[in-house]
Amino acid sequence: MRIARLFKIVSVFYRFGLDDFLAGRPKVGLLAKLFRLLPLPRDTDAPLPQRVRLALEHLGPIFIKFGQVLSTRRDLLPPDYADELARLQDRVPPFDSTIAREVIERSFGQPLADIYAEFENVPVASASVAQVHRARLHGSHGQPGKDVAVKVLRPGILPVIEQDLALMAVLAGLVERFLPDGKRLKPREVVAEFDRHLHDELDLMHEAGNASQLHRNFIGSDMLLVPEVYYDYTRREVMTMQWMDGIPVGQIDRLREAGVDLKKLSRFGVEIFFTQVFRHGFFHADMHPGNILVAADGRYIALDFGIVGSLTDTDKHYLAVNFLAFFNRDYHRVATAHIESGWVPRDTRAEELEAAIRTVCEPIFNKPLSQISFGMVLLRLFETSRRFNVEIQPQLVLLQKTLLNIEGLGRQLDPELDLWDTAKPFLTKWMNEQIGWRGLLRTLKHEVPQWATTLPTIPRKLGEALSGQTTELVLQGYIQLMREQKTQNFMLKLIALLLLALLVILLTRGVPG
Structure with missing residues (x-):
């Protein structure tokens, strides 16, 4: 089976002339010439980036999804390839509803009629990994059951995925070995990253956990609705969540007819993004229009939670510093x-x-702020970063991709959207909260449990240090102790170290020479 699949891949690569990548390579030049002698039809009129996209579309859902992930790696790919791969669409025919019913009954170990009062056979959405059906739960105490969306994993998808991933790993090894830029592109690491994402999507309990976290983060929000997950009706292959009625966000005319304030909606998108990133450190990383509805009351509705991103406090701090430095055109601080x-x-x-950074940003800043793409600034910086061997972290790549989606969507709703004007007050307030006295109190509150275990050890460590070490070494040892405790607030460290230094001075004065 794997041999047949490999032959399919090679034939598609040949058909779309992807052997052009091998032309002029000393190690494989002869192979490329022999490859072109095969008596098979060729479609090589289009530019090479477009042919890469067409080849992936012909290879099916897993390769399409891989191309979509690859399109976000602007730090690795030339812009024309990344732009072309971003056009890939995950259009997959639905599987038979009889099979969907069998998957549900096998997952719960009972007839479907005992699980759902109603179940619509025709799916409302279908993708490479799963499809969604509308259903209704059983009511109780004379009350009607809730309308729900039931996501069912595509049966038999795991062997197909494992097979294609194994072949991708082989191809990645060849790219790394034979292409001159192969090692910098890190193809095997990219495939491994894709492997992790894809296997997460194969466990719908994982997606349910993501959805629940976002739901908790936005309870009572006047900007965003996130469906509730019903865990009694959720398993690895089946996820049941609240049914959400709304208008697809891309249908602008319908939104206008419904009286939705598009300018307000576009601002909501920006505020939701920065709230997720800087308040929660947890963000929906697949916010393309196909995953967003608009409710009758003008709020966004988020769907599909297979891909999320998370940020550490350090990531959030440096992102805010970078964004504010960009606003102020302080390139030295960015660096x-x-x-x-x-x-x-x-x-x-x-x-x-x-x-x-100045070379990248100055031409951009010559435009009015309302015409500047925040996402494109990050994109250009990622491209520039290749010169400096930057290891772009996966969470930052997801962030940049999400920002591009949000910004593009916002300007589709309101062409005059000034993302910078909307974002700057939010970031300034957040930074003031982090570095002011409120931030210090918050950090102290967070660190108290760790200090409760650390402080009792200080006398013993000081006694050990004073028995034979210098004051300088005492301080160095305590700094190391602080690092082990993973405290990140500079002022807190400074206060602690000053108190410790004072204690050392007092103790050493009382120790006989």
Whole structure:
């Protein structure tokens, strides 16, 4: 079976002339020439990036999804390839509803009629990994049951995925070995990252957990609705959640007819994004129009929670510093923030990185702010980062992709949307909360449980240190202790170290010389 699939891949690559990648390569030049002698039809009129997209579409759902993931890696791909791959659409025919019923009954170990009072055979949506049916739960105490959306995993998908992933890994190894830019592209790491994402999507309990977290984060929100998950009716292959009625966000004319305030809606999108990123550190990372509805009251409705991103406090801090520095065109601060965060190697010269960032940003900032794409600024920076061997973190790539989606959607709703004007007050307020006295109190509250275990050990460590070490070594040891405790607030560290230094001085004065 794997041999047949490999032959299919090779024939599709040949048909669309992807052997052009091998032309002129010393190691495989002869192979490329022999490849072209095969008596098979060729479709090579289109530009190479377009042919890559067409080849992936012909290879089916898993390769299409891989191309979609690859399109987000602007730090690795040339812009024309990334733009072309971003056009890939996951159009997959639905599987038979009889099979969907069998999957549900096998998952719950009981007849479908005992689980759902009603179940519509025709799916409302279908993709490569799963499809969605509308259903209704049984009522109780004379009350009608709730309308629900039932997501059912495509049967037999795991062997297909494993087979294609194994072949992708082989192809990635060949790319790394034979293409001159192969090692920098890190093809095997990209395939491994895709492997992780795809296997997460194969467990609908994982998606249910993501949905529940977002639901909790936005309970009572006047901007975003997230459906509730019904865990009594959810398993690895079946997820049941609240049915949400709304207008697809891409249908602008219907939104206008419904009286939705499009300008307000576009601002909501920006605020939702920054709330997820900076308040929660947990964001929906697949916010394309197919996953968003608009409720009758003008709120967004989020759907499909298979891909989410998360950020550490350090990530959030440096992102806010970078964004605010961009607003103020302080390129030196952008450069130093990249170095401090570890996003670029420590030995990078700040002046060189600053010059590269200025080269990218200055032409952009010559436009009115309302015409500047925030997402494109990040995109250009990722492309520039290749010069500095930047290891772009996966969560930041997801962030950039999501920001591009949100910004594009916002300007589709309101062409005059000034994302910068909407975002800056939010970021300024967030930074003030983080670095002011409120931030210090919040950090102290968070760190108290760790300090409760750390403080009792200080006398013993001081006694050990004073028996033979210098004061300098005492302080170095305590700094290391603080690192082990993973405290990240600078002022808190500074206060602790000053108190410790005072304690050391007092103790050493009382110790006989």
